[in-house]
Amino acid sequence: LDHLAEKFRQKASIHEAWTDGKEAMLRQKDYETATLSEIKALLKKHEAFESDLAAHQDRVEQIAAIAQELNELDYYDSPSVNARCQKICDQWDNLGALTQKRREALERTEKLLETIDQLYLEYAKRAAPFNNWMEGAMEDLQDTFIVHTIEEIQGLTTAHEQFKATLPDADKERLAILGIHNEVSKIVQTYHVNMAGTNPYTTITPQEINGKW
Numbered sequence: 001l002d003h004l005a006e007k008f009r010q011k012a013s014i015h016e017a018w019t020d021g022k023e024a025m026l027r028q029k030d031y032e033t034a035t036l037s038e039i040k041a042l043l044k045k046h047e048a049f050e051s052d053l054a055a056h057q058d059r060v061e062q063i064a065a066i067a068q069e070l071n072e073l074d075y076y077d078s079p080s081v082n083a084r085c086q087k088i089c090d091q092w093d094n095l096g097a098l099t100q101k102r103r104e105a106l107e108r109t110e111k112l113l114e115t116i117d118q119l120y121l122e123y124a125k126r127a128a129p130f131n132n133w134m135e136g137a138m139e140d141l142q143d144t145f146i147v148h149t150i151e152e153i154q155g156l157t158t159a160h161e162q163f164k165a166t167l168p169d170a171d172k173e174r175l176a177i178l179g180i181h182n183e184v185s186k187i188v189q190t191y192h193v194n195m196a197g198t199n200p201y202t203t204i205t206p207q208e209i210n211g212k213w
Helices: 002-019 022-027 036-055 057-072 078-142 150-191 206-212
Strands: none
Touching: 002 022, 002 057, 002 078, 022 078, 036 057, 036 078, 057 078, 078 150, 078 206, 150 206
16 A cells, blocks of 8 residues: 555656646746747747647546545545645646647737738838839939920920829828738737837838828
């Protein structure tokens, strides 16, 4: 009987040493400030932990089985064995719940950061040509002309009118580009995710677009 009790104590000690610090680790909110690539790394690490956790299920079942056996054999110190076993089982359930909760938080954050990444890319793809168009238009508008005939003046006037006619569409595009950026800000404010610094695909800011406009 004492040999069985010793076996219980050994297995319980090994298990308690393994679980030490695991709850605090699972409660970490490190994903709140992570970038998309960091989130992917955290998910891989979490998957490895889940495998490790599953592998320890057997040990918990063995501990519970030994405790049950000691009870059936009327071991004199059964109350303390039972208390220790209960604590291990409760903590095990808690670890399972925290593991699930962390996985959900990591996956949710990954989805949000992927959405932001897509929006950043879309913004960059549209901001670059629009910025080039504005710079070209500014150059044209600052050009000085030397004209010799009425026809030349009329030609320039017509070209300028045509340019002015393109402005409403250009303004729509400007607002659409700024809308993409606002979408990112909304996600960040609503879900409290990290902006991951600035847009990795472009250096053109909404302020710059508005300034040139």
